Amino acid sequence: MNIIILGPQGCGKGTQAKLLAEKLNLAHIEMGAALREQAKEETPLGEKIDEIINKKGELVPDDLIAEVIREAIRKVPEDKGIILDGAPRKISQIKIVENSFRENNRQLDKVIFINLSEEESINRITKRAHCSKCGKNLIIGKDIDKVDNNCPDCEGGVTQRKDDTMEGLKRRLAIFKQETVPVIKYYEDKGMLMEVDGGQGVEKVFNSITTKLN
Numbered sequence: 347m348n349i350i351i352l353g354p355q356g357c358g359k360g361t362q363a364k365l366l367a368e369k370l371n372l373a374h375i376e377m378g379a380a381l382r383e384q385a386k387e388e389t390p391l392g393e394k395i396d397e398i399i400n401k402k403g404e405l406v407p408d409d410l411i412a413e414v415i416r417e418a419i420r421k422v423p424e425d426k427g428i429i430l431d432g433a434p435r436k437i438s439q440i441k442i443v444e445n446s447f448r449e450n451n452r453q454l455d456k457v458i459f460i461n462l463s464e465e466e467s468i469n470r471i472t473k474r475a476h477c478s479k480c481g482k483n484l485i486i487g488k489d490i491d492k493v494d495n496n497c498p499d500c501e502g503g504v505t506q507r508k509d510d511t512m513e514g515l516k517r518r519l520a521i522f523k524q525e526t527v528p529v530i531k532y533y534e535d536k537g538m539l540m541e542v543d544g545g546q547g548v549e550k551v552f553n554s555i556t557t558k559l560n
């Protein structure tokens with residue numbers, strides 16, 4: 347099974363993609379994480395990506411996205427399905443994803459859209475943090491009091507994503523509306539879309555997804 351998962355910032359698509367990958371034995375291709383890794387490289391390309399994703403909060407150019415997607419899909423064993431998290435994010439990327447699947451004899455089965463209001467998106471992102479040592483996702487005000495606290499599991503330092511500033515978030519939400527909503531509409535028109543309410547808790551969202559997939 348090959349699935350795409352999309353949704354606005356803070357909808358929990360990364361969490362749900364991880365859970366689905368475990369349950370259905372899928373390879374999880376996480377575009378944002380792959381790009382954040384590249385942004386750490388001290389190379390001209392790494393610096394360019396860092397500038398785009400962490401400072402400007404814009405979308406990375408399609409030629410680079412094509413390279414990342416193609417390479418990631420190529421590496422997945424033939425007998426394993428894929429959950430592609432975070433692409434296509436604009437109409438021009440639909441072809442890129444379709445071609446990458448086709449080149450590897452794969453067919454897209456479903457597109458999951460986790461919907462979330464803008465208000466809840468902002469609410470969640472401003473509270474989002476993670477442990478820089480064990481990677482655990484943490485919610486400020488629930489798992490920790492403030493970012494200066496240490497990870498309750500491993501005592502590692504807590505940090506927030508560089509692009510999770512209010513200004514960066516507003517820009518990314520505007521891009522979502524302008525560029526990604528038309529992609530969602532495209533798959534809806536093709537009858538491939540499965541919409542889930544992301545305002546519920548993690549377990550409920552996961553149950554809704556698995557029930558609808560069955």
Ligand code: AMP
Nearest residue numbers: 377378381399404405406411432433435
């Ligand atoms: P995310 O972790 O999904 O919020 O993605 C973080 C950032 O990576 C985005 O704000 C974009 O700058 C970049 N990014 C992720 N996926 C894509 C994509 N499909 N096309 C262009 N840029 C992307």
